[in-house]
Amino acid sequence: MCEANQKDLTIICRCEDITVDEVRAYIEQGVTDLEQLKRLLRVGMGPCQGRTCTPLIVNELARATGRPVREIPLTVFRQPTTPVKLGVLAGGTDHE
């Protein structure tokens, strides 16, 4: 398999099935804000809320912009910390 194809298949956000190449394509277009990448690509919008992809994408952004990792602003982490069924939140009996 050639290198380009291997790149295509590397998943960076496994909740939303986003590849490294998709992220890099946006970065190349000048979208170097994690907030914007999240909204345009859905990276970090899945059940894990970016626990896996955020550090990886921050590395990509650091490499592309030449900024140190610590200077890349992160997105807001939202409730709930882990997915919860609506039935449970409603106070019903639908516990697993």
Added chain:
Amino acid sequence: MNRTADYVIVGGGVIGCSIAYNLAKKGAKNIVLIEKKYLTSGATGRCGAGVRMQFGTETNCLLAKNSIEMFEHLEEELDYPGSIEFKQGGYLLLAYTEKMVEQFHKNLGVQHKLGIPSRWVTPEEAKEIVPHLNTQGLLGATFCGKDGHCNPFKTTDAYARAAQHLGVEIMTYTEVTRLLARDGKITGVETSKGIIETPAVVLCAGAYSRDLAATIGIDLPLTPERHQILVTEPVEMMQGPMVMSFYHGLYCQQVPHGSFIMGLGDPNEPKEYNQNSSWQFLHEMAAKATFILPPLANLRVVRQWAGLYDLTPDRQQILGSVPGIEGFHLAAGFSGHGFMIAPMTGKLMAEHILGEETSFPISMFDFTRFERGDLYVEPSVV
């Protein structure tokens, strides 16, 4: 040295980007759009992503109908490389009281006069449209198959890119701190990155428009009000339309991604700039949603967030110019339904700002209606 612009648009939501694109498309030059954070960081990116024609006032119906017809061809119009995820699965508006039944029939009358394909449906017909709907207590509903969903991030991105392609400059992470006016004329804006001299300002900063208008002595009757939303994990497509109940104050739609987006209006919400999420919302939303749509109880909530409505006294937007201050244009106060009318609003505002005859009259959205007491209350909003 100060820089200059012919037009400064304040606010990088869908309204600002739509106005910027429409102005540039009409040949206006030297347009600068200024956004405090990133595009869609305000109300646009926090909205429920629904689009509908089913409103209660003729003007909102007209704005919404024209806008949905524009959404249908927006990707081609803006030459957008991606998808704006437009889906026409309809809106099912539920009626639980005799008063609502009466209001809905009135609304249908207004809608039919304008050619909106909405119709009255019985509880049984409603269940055919949404098989998992709990019809307990339901008296009927109205349905319009042209209504649906559109992705606010992608739509704004599409407008912004098209505007930039036509020469519009977009400055993000730049905050307008003050509007500048002298002798009854706009002269510029003061930003966190310096002053921009301009004879024309278009203010579309959502609930924050009030504070900015106050810097030149204009009192906009806008009230911020927090509205909260949650999103579930994606599942197989099972619900075509947005289900909306003014009785419960809720709306719930499965978006093309497969997840369900649902929100609730709380009449007791304090009128302040609070955008934080609350536990109470999760509980209330879950209880109401699983009553109306029981199978949703098995779906997991992935995320919740909140955003601000910019409410006007009649829950209708303010469009037009401010008398006595030349070059001061307003597109604010959308009261929770700005995203879905953004395409037509952008077109009308561009026509108005350039002194052309607008596609249809916008004088009823004038800022001075509040002084005159000519309110056009929109009955059909959450």
